[in-house]
Amino acid sequence: MEFENVSEEVKREARRFAAAFGVEKWERKEESELHVLLVSRAGSHKVGCSICHTTGHIEEIGVVKDDLIALLFVDRWDGRQEIVEFDRVLPDDYDFMVRGLHCLGYKDEEVLSQLPPLTAHERMELRLSMPREFWPQKWLDEEAAN
Structure with a gap:
């Protein structure tokens, strides 16, 4: 994954995002203050993210279907998070999103309750599939406590 003229924070967050969602290839676009990464994954899912330059x-x-967003997770600057659903969202889109959000360490229960719950086995599988350098702080804390 090549980057030019972007901060180390943006590079790291893009790599963390790629690991969480199993991204195989991507392209970078820029829009004002955001780096917009349009990425794809094996199978039927495409996923993209916006990362703040600063x-x-x-x-x-x-989650993108036919070049249109089907399911959107928003993490606002004021700390509010929300899931926005569009009419073309399918059940497997929810599964795909909750797995990626779990790997990124999002934990807002009000938001995550809108998505299907992960079993303990699924959570453990996801943890083992993520490179340790990209683990959320919660996972590192749990490991240190054991």
């Missing part, structure tokens, strides 16, 4: 913070994650 903070390196992922602000939006979208």
Whole structure:
């Protein structure tokens, strides 16, 4: 994954996003303050994210169908998070999104309750599939406590 003229925070967050969603290839586009990464994954899913130039913070994650967003996760600057659903969203889109959000360490129960719950086995599989360098702080804390 090649980057030019972007901060280390943006590079790291893009790599973390790619690991969480199993991204195989991507292309980078820029729009004002955001790096918009349009990425694809093996199978039927495409996923994209917007990363802020200045903070390196992922602000939006979208599951894309037929070049239109089907399911969107928004992490606002004021700390509010939400899931926005569009009429073309399918059950497997929810599964795909919740797995990626789990790997990124999002934990807002009000938001995640809109998505299907992960079993303990699924959570463990996801943890084992993520490179340790991209683990959310919660996972690192749990490992240190054991």
